[in-house]
Amino acid sequence: FFAHDHRESGPFRPVVLAHRPRAMSSPSNNPYHGGYHGPYYASPNARSSRESDMAVPDEGCDARHCVRVVEDYHLLDFSERLNTSSYVNVVFEPEEEKVALMGLKVNLADQTVYPESFRMHNDTLNMIAKAWHCPKPDDFEEYGCYAGAGTVGSTEACLLAGLALKFRWRKWYAKKFNKSEDEVRGVYPNLVISTMFQAAWEKLFKYMDIQPRFVKPSYKTFTLDPSKIKDFIDEKTIGVVCIMGNHYGGQYDPVWEVDAVLEKLNAEKGLEVGVHVDAASGGFIAPFQEGLPPWDFRLKHVLSISASGHKFGNSCCGTGWVVWRQRKGLSEHVAISVSYLGGSADSYTLNFSRPAQGVYVQFYKFLRLGKAGYAAQVANQLAVAQFLREGLQSIKVNGFSIFTILDAVGMSEQKHCLPVVAAMINPDLGLPFDDIDFQHVVAQGHWYVSGYHMSMHHPLTEETMPLFTDSSAEQAMFRIVVKNNLTMRMAAHLMDEIRAAVKFLQEHGKGFQHRKPKRLPTQKAVPAC
Numbered sequence: 001f002f003a004h005d006h007r008e009s010g011p012f013r014p015v016v017l018a019h020r021p022r023a024m025s026s027p028s029n030n031p032y033h034g035g036y037h038g039p040y041y042a043s044p045n046a047r048s049s050r051e052s053d054m055a056v057p058d059e060g061c062d063a064r065h066c067v068r069v070v071e072d073y074h075l076l077d078f079s080e081r082l083n084t085s086s087y088v089n090v091v092f093e094p095e096e097e098k099v100a101l102m103g104l105k106v107n108l109a110d111q112t113v114y115p116e117s118f119r120m121h122n123d124t125l126n127m128i129a130k131a132w133h134c135p136k137p138d139d140f141e142e143y144g145c146y147a148g149a150g151t152v153g154s155t156e157a158c159l160l161a162g163l164a165l166k167f168r169w170r171k172w173y174a175k176k177f178n179k180s181e182d183e184v185r186g187v188y189p190n191l192v193i194s195t196m197f198q199a200a201w202e203k204l205f206k207y208m209d210i211q212p213r214f215v216k217p218s219y220k221t222f223t224l225d226p227s228k229i230k231d232f233i234d235e236k237t238i239g240v241v242c243i244m245g246n247h248y249g250g251q252y253d254p255v256w257e258v259d260a261v262l263e264k265l266n267a268e269k270g271l272e273v274g275v276h277v278d279a280a281s282g283g284f285i286a287p288f289q290e291g292l293p294p295w296d297f298r299l300k301h302v303l304s305i306s307a308s309g310h311k312f313g314n315s316c317c318g319t320g321w322v323v324w325r326q327r328k329g330l331s332e333h334v335a336i337s338v339s340y341l342g343g344s345a346d347s348y349t350l351n352f353s354r355p356a357q358g359v360y361v362q363f364y365k366f367l368r369l370g371k372a373g374y375a376a377q378v379a380n381q382l383a384v385a386q387f388l389r390e391g392l393q394s395i396k397v398n399g400f401s402i403f404t405i406l407d408a409v410g411m412s413e414q415k416h417c418l419p420v421v422a423a424m425i426n427p428d429l430g431l432p433f434d435d436i437d438f439q440h441v442v443a444q445g446h447w448y449v450s451g452y453h454m455s456m457h458h459p460l461t462e463e464t465m466p467l468f469t470d471s472s473a474e475q476a477m478f479r480i481v482v483k484n485n486l487t488m489r490m491a492a493h494l495m496d497e498i499r500a501a502v503k504f505l506q507e508h509g510k511g512f513q514h515r516k517p518k519r520l521p522t523q524k525a526v527p528a529c
Helices: 063-075 094-104 115-131 153-176 181-185 199-207 226-231 255-269 357-393 435-443 488-511
Strands: 148-152 190-194 211-215 237-243 275-278 302-308 319-324 336-338 345-347 403-405 420-425 450-453 455-457 464-466 476-481
Touching: 094 357, 115 148, 115 319, 115 357, 148 153, 148 357, 153 181, 153 199, 153 237, 153 275, 153 302, 153 319, 190 199, 199 211, 226 255, 237 255, 255 275, 319 357, 357 403, 357 420, 357 488, 420 435, 435 450, 435 476, 435 488
Parallel strands: 190 211, 190 237, 237 275, 275 302
Antiparallel strands: 148 319, 302 319, 336 345, 403 420, 420 476, 450 476, 455 464
């Protein structure tokens, strides 16, 4: 985007303003030397072509121009507030932005230089551990906090939890089968999880040499069937992952039932299989829902829980948390001691240097909302979700509802779920358009609603496989994530656009072909989370 004279080949040549050729020859007046102080739209930068293979420019330019170029990139995205596909929080109070900027300058890994910032990290961690009913550890006085860490999103949290399970299993396996540490390293462990898993677990299987054992659910529940998991567990199983709010439809795996199955199975077979709860989305929703059975550390076999602070925790993007039941046999396996930054400190994360803004904003949010504020916010989101659900059910074609509701409220006996509305165009109606076409037409009204097929790629074989036991991989669906910024008034506008999209698709029938590609050729289809 920096000016370049395309009439000549060869090295970079700044564009010269035609009406002031001599003035531009002086470095002090050259915009790339900071000498040009006029508005961006009168600068050479505004008429420079878009480069497909950019390099760092030879010279810098006015700060205002840099901001304008960044803003132009951002402007051409979808509006983040109208993106109902993503779970990531996008709204911040001015005070939050001030706090985030403060944390941006702090390297949280340097606990010696920034001890109070790390104390804030620990205070935040303790609040989360208590919200998940973690028992107070015996070594609390020594460490001043529960076993856990702030992470770069829930992906890092899941990887750390998975590694802790693997190392815990190695100790158990070596003792049970009288193996040395080197011999155990040659044994290929496995992890049991449903096909509703998020991308973090694909990274664990690929990077950490762990075999996935996928339990396919029914499309009528989207949840792990506890009665089936015993067929997937053996002496090489490091754990079972239960998902509290899968990203496809927002349903909760019945952790409480899985815990009961493991209690019996471990006793019968002499195993020590535990549960990791992937609460990436549900970790800051479930504690504020009444009537939900115990799903957290109140259950004996729950060893660790992870969550995204930047989703329904309402922190900024890149904030995650992991909490272990205890250090011994779990988090101690992933801790390292760092002493070269002027002191000695333990690090529990895969990533080392990282800014503190996620912790700062999360701490701010807990103080700002409190339990009552989070509960009120969850109530609002669930009310908006129900409004959208009823709106979708009201749209008829030839007397039949065009949409089949797939989320827990629409399909499951267990009605607790995330504030997410999941649905599909009723396949029995034989309509000539699908949920992906629906996504593109709704986008013409500025709203982004995510449509995708009920399929997945196996993380090791890359084989395309159906998500469910009773639905084709070709069947499409869509979801609407109700974040705190999706108010009832905005939801009413979204429903207007959905009704208009259905009418448009009906009128065009088979003649409708969306000319814009559904994804760029270089992009791999991965559900947003």
